[in-house]
Structures are given as C-alpha cells and as structure tokens.
Amino acid sequence: MSSIIDVTLPHTSYNIVISPNTLEDVGNHLTSLQLGKKILVISNPEVFNHYGETVINSLNKAGFKVFYHLIPAGETYKTLESISQVYDVALKHRLERSSTLLALGGGVIGDMTGFAAATWLRGINFVQVPTSLLAMVDASMGGKTGVNHPQGKNLIGAFYQPRLVFIDPMVLKTLPIREFRAGMAEVIKYGVIWDQDLFQQLEAEKKLDSLENIDLEVMDKIITKSCQAKVDVVSQDEKEAGIRAILNYGHTIGHALESLTGYSQINHGEAVAIGMAVAGKIAVKLGMWQEGKTERQDNLIKKAALPSTFDNKLKSPEILDSLQLDKKVKAGKVRFILPTDIGQVEIRESISSEVITTVLEEIKIK
Amino acid sequence: MSSIIDVTLPHTSYNIVISPNTLEDVGNHLTSLQLGKKILVISNPEVFNHYGETVINSLNKAGFKVFYHLIPAGETYKTLESISQVYDVALKHRLERSSTLLALGGGVIGDMTGFAAATWLRGINFVQVPTSLLAMVDASMGGKTGVNHPQGKNLIGAFYQPRLVFIDPMVLKTLPIREFRAGMAEVIKYGVIWDQDLFQQLEAEKKLDSLENIDLEVMDKIITKSCQAKVDVVSQDEKEAGIRAILNYGHTIGHALESLTGYSQINHGEAVAIGMAVAGKIAVKLGMWQEGKTERQDNLIKKAALPSTFDNKLKSPEILDSLQLDKKVKAGKVRFILPTDIGQVEIRESISSEVITTVLEEIKIK
Ligand SMILES: NC(=O)c1ccc[n+]([C@@H]2O[C@H](COP(=O)([O-])OP(=O)(O)OC[C@H]3O[C@@H](n4cnc5c(N)ncnc54)[C@H](O)[C@@H]3O)[C@@H](O)[C@H]2O)c1
Ligand SMILES: NC(=O)c1ccc[n+]([C@@H]2O[C@H](COP(=O)([O-])OP(=O)(O)OC[C@H]3O[C@@H](n4cnc5c(N)ncnc54)[C@H](O)[C@@H]3O)[C@@H](O)[C@H]2O)c1
Ligand SMILES: [Zn+2]
Ligand SMILES: [Zn+2]
Numbered sequence: 001m002s003s004i005i006d007v008t009l010p011h012t013s014y015n016i017v018i019s020p021n022t023l024e025d026v027g028n029h030l031t032s033l034q035l036g037k038k039i040l041v042i043s044n045p046e047v048f049n050h051y052g053e054t055v056i057n058s059l060n061k062a063g064f065k066v067f068y069h070l071i072p073a074g075e076t077y078k079t080l081e082s083i084s085q086v087y088d089v090a091l092k093h094r095l096e097r098s099s100t101l102l103a104l105g106g107g108v109i110g111d112m113t114g115f116a117a118a119t120w121l122r123g124i125n126f127v128q129v130p131t132s133l134l135a136m137v138d139a140s141m142g143g144k145t146g147v148n149h150p151q152g153k154n155l156i157g158a159f160y161q162p163r164l165v166f167i168d169p170m171v172l173k174t175l176p177i178r179e180f181r182a183g184m185a186e187v188i189k190y191g192v193i194w195d196q197d198l199f200q201q202l203e204a205e206k207k208l209d210s211l212e213n214i215d216l217e218v219m220d221k222i223i224t225k226s227c228q229a230k231v232d233v234v235s236q237d238e239k240e241a242g243i244r245a246i247l248n249y250g251h252t253i254g255h256a257l258e259s260l261t262g263y264s265q266i267n268h269g270e271a272v273a274i275g276m277a278v279a280g281k282i283a284v285k286l287g288m289w290q291e292g293k294t295e296r297q298d299n300l301i302k303k304a305a306l307p308s309t310f311d312n313k314l315k316s317p318e319i320l321d322s323l324q325l326d327k328k329v330k331a332g333k334v335r336f337i338l339p340t341d342i343g344q345v346e347i348r349e350s351i352s353s354e355v356i357t358t359v360l361e362e363i364k365i366k
Numbered sequence: 367m368s369s370i371i372d373v374t375l376p377h378t379s380y381n382i383v384i385s386p387n388t389l390e391d392v393g394n395h396l397t398s399l400q401l402g403k404k405i406l407v408i409s410n411p412e413v414f415n416h417y418g419e420t421v422i423n424s425l426n427k428a429g430f431k432v433f434y435h436l437i438p439a440g441e442t443y444k445t446l447e448s449i450s451q452v453y454d455v456a457l458k459h460r461l462e463r464s465s466t467l468l469a470l471g472g473g474v475i476g477d478m479t480g481f482a483a484a485t486w487l488r489g490i491n492f493v494q495v496p497t498s499l500l501a502m503v504d505a506s507m508g509g510k511t512g513v514n515h516p517q518g519k520n521l522i523g524a525f526y527q528p529r530l531v532f533i534d535p536m537v538l539k540t541l542p543i544r545e546f547r548a549g550m551a552e553v554i555k556y557g558v559i560w561d562q563d564l565f566q567q568l569e570a571e572k573k574l575d576s577l578e579n580i581d582l583e584v585m586d587k588i589i590t591k592s593c594q595a596k597v598d599v600v601s602q603d604e605k606e607a608g609i610r611a612i613l614n615y616g617h618t619i620g621h622a623l624e625s626l627t628g629y630s631q632i633n634h635g636e637a638v639a640i641g642m643a644v645a646g647k648i649a650v651k652l653g654m655w656q657e658g659k660t661e662r663q664d665n666l667i668k669k670a671a672l673p674s675t676f677d678n679k680l681k682s683p684e685i686l687d688s689l690q691l692d693k694k695v696k697a698g699k700v701r702f703i704l705p706t707d708i709g710q711v712e713i714r715e716s717i718s719s720e721v722i723t724t725v726l727e728e729i730k731i732k
Contacts, residue, residue, distance in 0.1 A: 011376060011377060080446070080450055080453075084446055087515055088515075091517055091518065115485075119512075119522055119523060119524055120521065120522065121523075122512060122523040122524055122525055123524065144488065146485075146488060149453055149454075151457055155453070155486065155487060156453060156485055156486065157488040158484060158488055158524060
C-alpha cells in the first residue's frame with residue numbers, strides 16, 4: 001500500500017510518495033516527470049553500499065543515463081568544498097538544465113544535493129530519496145537546502161523544491177538505532193504541534209525505539225502523517241515568515257543543549273526530546289496546558305528510548321546564556337513554541353528567564 | 367530628472383531608479399525598503415576608489431551600519447572562491463536575514479554579490495548599484511546571478527531578484543571607453559529587438575562612441591529605455607522558458623567569436639555587434655527584413671565605434687563548428703534570433719549552414 005502526498009506551493013508542486021518495499025521501482029516514478037535523460041545520484045558510501053545498486057538499476061531500467069558520486073558520511077562533509085566537487089562531476093558528465101540530481105541518503109546528503117541542484121546552471125531537477133527517518137519526515141521536505149560554514153550550521157543555502165520525494169520505509173532496517181530514535185523525536189513533535197491522531201497512534205504502540213518493535217503498517221502511517229504535518233505547515237509559509245516557526249518546537253532548548261555539549265554527547269533528536277520535555281513543563285507553569293498532557297508527551301519520549309532529562313553537569317545559567325546567542329531571541333526576549341493542547345501550539349515571544357530556570361532545575365537528573 | 371521603472375514579477379517587485387548625479391543620495395532610496403541596519407558593500411578596488419566613499423557616506427547618513435569588502439577586478443575573480451570570502455566577511459560582521467549586500471560595480475561584481483545574497487542564510491537582501499553601462503542596461507536586471515566554473519562561464523548560480531537597482535549614469539564618466547562601447551552594443555540590441563523609439567533616438571545622435579559625445583539627457587533616456595526593454599522581456603519570462611531568448615539577439619555568432627578568439631582579442635560587446643550584423647544579413651537573405659534596415663542597424667554599430675566585420679583569419683567552418691557546441695543548438699539545428707522589423711525579432715530554430723556560411727563569407731574583412 002503506498003500513499004501519495006500532493007504538495008502544492010505558490011509556484012511549484014510535487015508529490016511525496018511513501019511506498020514500502022518498492023525501492024526497485026523508484027525509476028518508474030520518475031518517468032512521468034518529463035526529466036532529461038541524465039541523472040546524477042549523490043550518496044555516501046554507507047548508504048550506497050546498501051541501496052546504490054537497486055536505485056541505479058531501477059533508473060537504468062526506466063531509461064535514464066545514470067552517474068553517481070559519493071561524499072564521505074557525516075556532518076563534517078556538509079561543506080562548500082563537497083558542493084564544489086559535485087559541480088565538477090556535473091560538468092564532467094555534461095549535465096544540462098533538464099538533468100536531475102538525486103539524493104540517496106540522510107539529511108546531510110539531501111541538504112547538499114538540493115543546494116547543488118539549486119545552483120548548477122541556476123537550477124536543475126532535484127529528487128529526494130531519503131533513507132534516514134529524520135530525512136523522511138523532516139529534512140527532505142520544505143525546500144531548505146544548504147551546507148555549513150566552518151563557523152556555523154546551515155549558514156549557506158537556498159530554498160529549492162524537489163520534483164519528487166520518494167520514501168521506501170523499509171530502508172530504515174539498516175539505519176543505526178540511535179539515528180532511528182533521533183527521527184522519532186521529530187515524529188513525536190508533529191503529534192504534539194499538529195496532529196492529535198498521530199499522537200494517539202503513537203500512544204497505541206508499545207514501543208517506539210526501533211523498527212523491529214513497530215508494526216510495519218503502523219510505521220508507514222506514522223511516516224505519512226509526519227510528512228503531511230510538515231507539508232501542511234510549510235505550504236502555509238514557504239519562506240519561514242510566520243507559522244513555520246512552530247516546527248521549532250523543542251528546538252529552542254534543544255539547540256542550546258547541542259551546542260553546549262559540543263554536538264557530540266547528545267544528538268539532535270535527543271536534544272529535541274529534552275527540549276520538548278522542557279517546553280511542556282514551561283507551558284504547564286504558565287497555565288497553558290495540563291500536567292496530564294505533559295506526562296503523555298513524556299511517555300512517548302520514553303517509549304522511543306529518548307531522554308527527557310539532562311545531566312546536572314550542565315548549569316541552567318549556561319543554558320540561558322546560550323539561548324541569548326540563538327537566532328530565536330528577539331531583542332533579548334526568548335521565543336518559545338509552547339503546547340496548548342495535544343496537536344496544538346502557540347508561539348510566545350517573551351518567556352521570562354525565571355520560569356525557564358525553574359523548569360531547567362526541576363528537569364535535571366538528580 | 368529621475369526615472370523609476372517598476373518591475374513586477376510573480377512573487378516579488380522592485381524599482382529601478384535612474385537618477386543622474388545623485389549617487390550621494392543612494393542611502394535615502396534604501397530607507398523605504400525596511401531593510402535591517404547592516405549593509406555589506408561589495409566592490410572592486412577600481413570602482414571603490416572612485417565611488418566607495420560617496421556610497422558609504424550616503425549609507426551612513428541614512429542610518430545604516432556599513433561594512434565593505436573588495437574583490438580584485440576582472441572576470442577571473444568571478445569564482446566560488448571569491449563567494450566563499452564574501453561568506454566569511456558576512457559571518458564576521460554577523461549579517462542577519464534582514465541585512466543587505468550591495469553591489470557597487472560592473473556585471474562581475476553584480477553577479478557575484480547577487481549569488482552571495484541568494485545563498486547566505488538562504489537569501490538576504492540584495493541591492494544593485496551598477497557602474498558599467500553593460501551592468502546598467504543588462505546585468506543588473508533579470509535576476510541572473512552567479513559565478514564561473516573553471517571550465518565554463520556562469521555555470522554556478524541562482525535566480526535571485528534585487529530589492530532595488532540604483533543607477534547614476536554620471537558614474538560612466540570614469541568607465542574605460544571600450545567598456546562603454548561594449549554596453550552600447552546591448553543598447554543597440556534593445557533598439558532592434560524591442561524598441562523602435564530607442565532605435566530612432568540612437569539614430570538621431572551623431573556619435574555613440576563615448577559619454578562625452580552624447581547629450582547627457584539623451585544618455586539618461588537611452589539607459590531608461592534599455593532597462594525598460596529588458597524588464598519587459600524578463601517580466602514575461604522570469605526563468606527563461608521562452609521569449610527571454612530574444613535577448614540573445616546577436617549572441618549566437620557573438621559567443622562563437624568570443625570563444626574562438628579565446629575571450630581576449632574582442633570583448634563581449636564587440637562580438638555581439640558583429641553577431642547583430644550577421645543576424646541582420648541572414649534575415650535579409652531569408653527575406654525576413656529589408657536591406658535598408660540592416661544598413662540602419664549597421665550604421666548604429668559604426669557610430670558606437672563597434673565592429674560589424676571580423677578578421678578573415680577566422681574561418682567560417684570553425685565558426686559553424688563552434689555554434690554546434692553552443693547551448694543554442696537544438697538537435698543539430700542552429701537557433702537564431704532574427705529581426706523582422708526595427709523593434710521586432712523572431713526566434714528561428716533551424717537555420718541552414720549554407721545561409722550562415724554565405725553571410726559569414728560576405729561579412730569578412732577582405
Ligand atoms: N533541510 C531541512 O529542512 C532539514 C531539516 C532537519 C535536518 N536537516 C539536516 O539533516 C542533517 C541530519 O540528517 P540525518 O539525521 O539524516 O543525518 P545523516 O544524513 O548524517 O544520516 C545519519 C547517519 O545514518 C546513515 N544512514 C542514513 N540512512 C541509512 C540507512 N537507510 N541505512 C544505513 N545507514 C543510513 C548515514 O550514512 C549517516 O551516517 C543535518 O545536516 C541537518 O542540518 C535538514
Ligand atoms: N546577470 C546577467 O544577466 C548578466 C548579463 C550580462 C552580463 N553579465 C555578466 O557581467 C559581466 C560583465 O560585466 P561588465 O561588462 O560590467 O564587466 P566588469 O564588471 O568586469 O566591468 C568592466 C570593467 O570596468 C570597470 N568599471 C566598472 N564600472 C566602472 C566605472 N564607473 N568607472 C571605472 N571603471 C569601472 C570594472 O572595474 C572592470 O574593470 C560578465 O561576467 C557577464 O557574465 C551578467
Ligand atoms: Zn529537528
Ligand atoms: Zn550580452
């Protein structure tokens with residue numbers, strides 16, 4: 001059973017196809033898009049080792065002339081230098097305006113491939129085949145593409161939309177478990193900020209900590225609903241002028257924790273999980289939602305084997321300072337996305353440091 | 367007397383202000399755009415030496431916090447490496463989404479600054495202050511930005527629109543004369559492809575070969591009409607799907623000559639002038655327009671001290687081969703933009719090599 005989400009934006013539209021166990025069909029899904037003959041697949045050695053052959057055979061069978069280029073795995077390679085190498089390969093194979101760059105990988109490969117596609121010949125076709133849960137439910141949609149500057153994440157980039165996002169959830173079977181859980185943090189986020197049904201579906205599962213522990217049909221639904229949530233939000237606000245900010249639920253504190261721990265101890269998903277726990281408690285303190293709902297959220301976090309507390313070596317004042325440095329601060333006031341119900345949040349511009357400190361102190365591992 | 371052209375595109379709009387002798391007012395023109403406080407001026411040492419101080423003082427007076435960064439003059443610096451340096455400076459001065467990159471220079475500076483603006487933080491404000499005639503009437507409008515790849519011109523880039531184009535024609539007084547004439551080739555092009563009035567205005571002038579020989583009010587009008595012509599065409603076809611191709615009038619043969627002479631002997635404007643002469647004669651051969659009109663066109667080319675013939679060391683077969691390599695070739699047929707009247711052209715997809723050869727042989731210096 002496959003699902004299709006139709007994404008309609010002011011000046012373009014595309015489909016997200018979620019189709020389990022059909023990676024070998026990806027080529028067929030491209031034939032109706034009237035792409036040129038040439039496709040350059042961008043991947044990393046890990047992912048390509050598992051799925052490269054299947055994808056390339058499928059594209060060949062569908063009549064495309066296929067090339068590939070691998071970038072070493074990891075965020076440290078998400079650089080302008082890697083993009084420059086993609087340009088060289090694009091030139092070598094004489095890619096044309098009608099040609100396509102296809103991203104086969106997690107968010108790192110997706111963000112880079114999108115940026116290269118946005119800027120080669122001022123924009124060629126771009127197709128996403130996300131292989132990590134985070135890329136499936138988050139990074140592959142919304143049009144943000146880019147690379148890191150040595151001194152800051154995602155500082156270089158462009159808004160650029162794919163022609164197709166093709167998701168085969170079965171590729172998650174080889175995803176390292178910690179990466180799986182990181183993606184699940186974003187899934188839980190969508191339940192809290194947007195989709196009560198999704199939230200309840202997650203509550204119905206015994207465990208959310210690995211693919212093996214989740215019914216496969218349920219997994220497909222979870223991915224589909226998460227994609228739909230992101231698309232709903234982004235379609236209303238393609239260039240991040242307003243409502244899109246709610247996607248940053250859990251990310252205010254999350255980013256502070258990531259940066260304070262040097263992006264090594266805890267990963268993005270773990271940081272977001274803690275961030276959601278903090279945001280939930282702040283909302284309770286402010287009388288915006290109820291204790292019982294925070295508990296339901298924190299239960300999902302636990303089922304995904306994600307943390308909702310953090311090490312007491314991190315000091316609350318440090319975290320507060322780090323918030324001030326973050327982009328989410330407007331004129332010294334900290335902006336928070338806070339839940340008001342399951343499936344609903346509000347943007348609050350000026351949360352006092354007292355409330356934040358109180359919650360941070362409560363939440364620490366004693 | 368200043369003119370304002372209002373450019374309205376599907377998802378953005380901006381003004382082109384042509385205002386002689388008012389460079390010191392540029393800051394005021396920015397205040398109504400609701401830009402953030404920080405402006406980073408990008409220029410080259412030649413241009414900055416003449417106009418940097420005036421622009422920076424003007425911006426400071428208008429209340430902006432101004433930084434600048436210079437890139438050595440010349441096409442060889444139109445590289446990703448130069449962009450990378452702009453990023454470093456943008457980071458150093460903590461430019462924000464609301465900040466502005468301002469291009470003060472010719473097309474090289476404009477193209478690079480636009481690309482940096484398009485890609486820093488996924489897009490910040492961009493203002494053009496073109497200082498060469500070519501940049502005023504061509505490069506600064508239309509949204510094409512980018513840099514060269516070591517193996518090909520303008521291969522890396524993005525479509526990105528400025529918030530304002532501010533033109534003070536008086537800065538042309540310091541422009542090298544050969545650059546002035548190169549810009550005049552594009553002006554004549556607009557007369558032929560789009561604006562009969564402009565064409566007649568050019569015919570009314572005794573000489574078009576330097577700023578000194580042209581009445582200043584007439585010069586302002588020429589620039590305004592040229593900008594309007596480009597805007598008219600581009601507004602109908604922002605992403606180059608159809609009619610925009612007519613802007614390539616004279617460029618089919620032009621590009622072949624530029625590349626065959628290694629981009630050194632003749633410059634872009636000279637190549638375009640010869641290209642227009644060739645196109646005019648092909649149109650006569652095909653019975654599309656009249657001998658008398660070709661002569662009127664070639665007269666303008668001569669008044670601008672531009673060439674309408676080329677050295678007989680270049681062989682016609684070489685030129686034909688070079689056309690085949692060009693992007694303008696679709697399935698072996700050479701595409702030409704050919705005039706049908708003063709102010710009117712048509713796109714013809716398949717011009718035979720016989721006709722092209724005959725005209726090339728006629729046109730050579732004997
Ligand atoms: N563009 C956006 O809107 C957006 C949103 C969120 C995150 N991001 C970006 O996404 C990146 C993070 O994405 P990510 O979490 O996917 O990281 P990632 O791309 O580094 O992938 C994580 C790891 O899993 C491996 N992997 C991926 N799929 C696999 C599979 N099926 N089998 C085996 N191994 C697999 C990868 O090789 C990598 O080692 C960051 O750079 C972040 O900035 C972008
Ligand atoms: N984006 C577009 O749509 C578009 C269109 C046409 C051309 N272009 C690009 O524009 C570039 C050519 O532009 P260009 O002809 O302006 O070249 P340029 O920017 O190199 O300027 C030509 C020379 O004139 C000098 N100069 C410019 N203004 C001056 C002034 N007022 N006084 C003294 N010196 C001055 C410059 O320093 C340079 O040495 C090419 O890179 C081309 O690809 C872009
Ligand atoms: Zn996230
Ligand atoms: Zn030109």
